[in-house]
Structure formats: C-alpha cells, structure tokens
Amino acid sequence: MQPLEVDQIRASFVNCSRGEAKTVTVPGEVPWADRDFLGWRDPKAPARAYLVLPYEGEVIGLALRAAPPARSRVSSNMCAFCSTTHRVSDISLFSGRRAGKLGREGNTLGTYICANLACSRYVRREIQPEIPQPNEWLTLEERIERLEDKVHRFVARVLESR
Ligand SMILES: [Zn+2]
Numbered sequence: 001m002q003p004l005e006v007d008q009i010r011a012s013f014v015n016c017s018r019g020e021a022k023t024v025t026v027p028g029e030v031p032w033a034d035r036d037f038l039g040w041r042d043p044k045a046p047a048r049a050y051l052v053l054p055y056e057g058e059v060i061g062l063a064l065r066a067a068p069p070a071r072s073r074v075s076s077n078m079c080a081f082c083s084t085t086h087r088v089s090d091i092s093l094f095s096g097r098r099a100g101k102l103g104r105e106g107n108t109l110g111t112y113i114c115a116n117l118a119c120s121r122y123v124r125r126e127i128q129p130e131i132p133q134p135n136e137w138l139t140l141e142e143r144i145e146r147l148e149d150k151v152h153r154f155v156a157r158v159l160e161s162r
Contacts, residue, residue, distance in 0.1 A: 001054055003032040009052050012061030014099040015158060020063060024050060034124060036148050039117030041066065049094055049117060055155050062158055066115070067093040076131060080111045081154070082119035082147045083136075084129050090115050100162035109158055123147050 004012075006026050013021040027040050037053035047068075052061040069089055077091040078084065095110035097103040114122065121127045123143040138146070 001032055001035055001037065003030070004038070004052065004059060008059055009038070009061060012052050012059040013050075013063055014060055014162065015097045015103055016063035021061075024063075034126070035120045036123075036144060037120065037151055039119065041117065051117065051151075053151060053155070055152065060155055060159070062096050062155070064094040064096040067095070067110075077112055079114045079119060079122075081113045081150045082122050082143070084114060084119070084122040085131060085133055086114065086129050087131055090130060096158060098157070098161065099159050102161040109154070111154055119147055119151075 009026050010021050010024060013024075025042050025044060027038065030038060037051055039051045040049065042048040042050070047066050049064040049066055050061060051064060052059065054060075070093070072088045074088060076085050077088050079086065079091060091112050092115040093110050093112050095108045098107045098109055113119065118127060122129065124140065
C-alpha cells in the first residue's frame with residue numbers, strides 16, 4: 001500500500017468517535033510496500049485494534065475490539081483474512097461498530113483473524129505460524145489477492161449503511 005501520514009490515519013476512522021481517533025497510538029516504522037493493510041493493537045490498550053487501508057479511492061480506518069481469548073474445544077482455527085491456520089490462542093475475534101445508520105443502531109460486525117493482525121506478513125512468509133499449514137499451491141500474488149479480497153469484503157460490510 002502507499003505510505004500514509006499520521007494525520008491521514010487519524011482522519012480515516014469511520015466507526016469510532018473523534019475523541020478515540022485522536023488518542024490512537026499510530027505505529028512508527030511501517031514497510032508500506034509489503035503491507036496490504038495497516039493493522040495493529042494499541043500497545044497501551046491491547047483490546048483495542050485498528051485496521052487502516054486504501055479502499056475504493058479512500059483511506060478507511062476501522063476501530064475494532066478484541067474479545068478475550070475463548071475457551072474452545074477445537075485446537076486450531078483459520079484467519080478469515082489471510083487463511084493462516086493458528087492455534088486458537090493466536091486467533092482473536094475482532095468486532096467493530098458498523099458505520100452510519102446500522103452503527104448508530106448498535107450493530108457490530110465480528111471476524112476471527114490473526115491475533116497480531118500480521119496477515120500481510122504471513123502471506124509473504126515473513127513470519128511463520130506456530131503450527132504446520134495445510135498444503136496449498138497458491139502463488140504469493142494469489143495469496144495477496146485473496147487477502148485483499150477478504151479484507152475488502154469485511155470493510156464493505158462495515159460501510160454498508162454509511
Ligand atoms: Zn491473518
């Protein structure tokens with residue numbers, strides 16, 4: 001993605017208050033060219049997570065909340081964005097208020113994704129998940145395309161009633 005300025009990031013949020021947007025801790029050094037979206041958890045408040053990306057000619061930022069780790073009988077789960085299989089402890093349910101009318105009515109949307117929001121790094125094999133992955137024969141370009149497609153679908157649903 002193209003590099004973003006701190007002001008652009010702060011101005012991008014569509015589903016939180018201006019007050020919260022102002023207090024967001026924005027990450028420092030970002031290797032922009034190797035990121036499909038900027039995703040991070042607030043180091044001062046780790047349950048707060050943010051996702052910022054170019055979307056249909058705009059910069060869209062989403063404020064999300066990470067649910068506390070669930071007790072689960074299954075041992076692994078797959079990230080809904082990058083399709084990486086993780087131990088359940090490395091996957092989190094993130095949910096965010098929807099933008100516009102639906103959000104004002106209290107409507108939220110959740111998705112299970114990499115707890116560290118490092119999907120761009122997993123698809124590029126910059127980092128490896130803790131557990132073996134099922135065989136898959138996609139190229140890097142195809143993995144990136146799939147990730148972008150899934151993130152965009154999520155953003156579209158958040159923005160549906162904007
Ligand atoms: Zn992921």
